[in-house]
Amino acid sequence: MLEEIIKRNYQDLEMFVRDLKLNNSIVKKYTNNLILKESSFVEMTYMLGGIKETFNTRFIILSNKANNMEELEVDTNWGLYVISTNSYFRVLDNFKIGKINIIILLHISNSDIEVLCQVVLVKPKTDDK
Numbered sequence: 390m391l392e393e394i395i396k397r398n399y400q401d402l403e404m405f406v407r408d409l410k411l412n413n414s415i416v417k418k419y420t421n422n423l424i425l426k427e428s429s430f431v432e433m434t435y436m437l438g439g440i441k442e443t444f445n446t447r448f449i450i451l452s453n454k455a456n457n458m459e460e461l462e463v464d465t466n467w468g469l470y471v472i473s474t475n476s477y478f479r480v481l482d483n484f485k486i487g488k489i490n491i492i493i494l495l496h497i498s499n500s501d502i503e504v505l506c507q508v509v510l511v512k513p514k515t516d517d518k
Contacts, residue, residue, distance in 0.1 A: 452496035
């Protein structure tokens with residue numbers, strides 16, 4: 390059973406990125422091994438270009454369950470992929486390179502979340518309002 394779970398979650402992982410502007414108080418909440426549940430879709434790309442000055446945080450998302458949405462792009466060429474709503478992620482690392490925060494997340498199958506770890510649900514906000 391455990392071997393099947395490992396294959397479902399780790400086999401054929403792909404790397405994606407999502408860049409955001411987050412307050413440092415929010416970035417600090419992404420501690421190693423924390424489990425998150427994201428209630429909305431997660432939009433991301435496989436294109437690993439430079440980060441814009443307006444962003445201070447890059448999420449590196451490892452997933453083998455992302456949905457390719459490139460065929461729906463019209464004149465954008467973003468390399469758009471989406472992860473479904475109510476998906477779980479485990480924080481693998483959180484560090485800083487220069488002025489950029491790097492947060493590495495592993496996308497976990499919903500069916501395996503209870504077996505792989507104890508669930509702690511946190512939905513981070515993008516500002517401190």
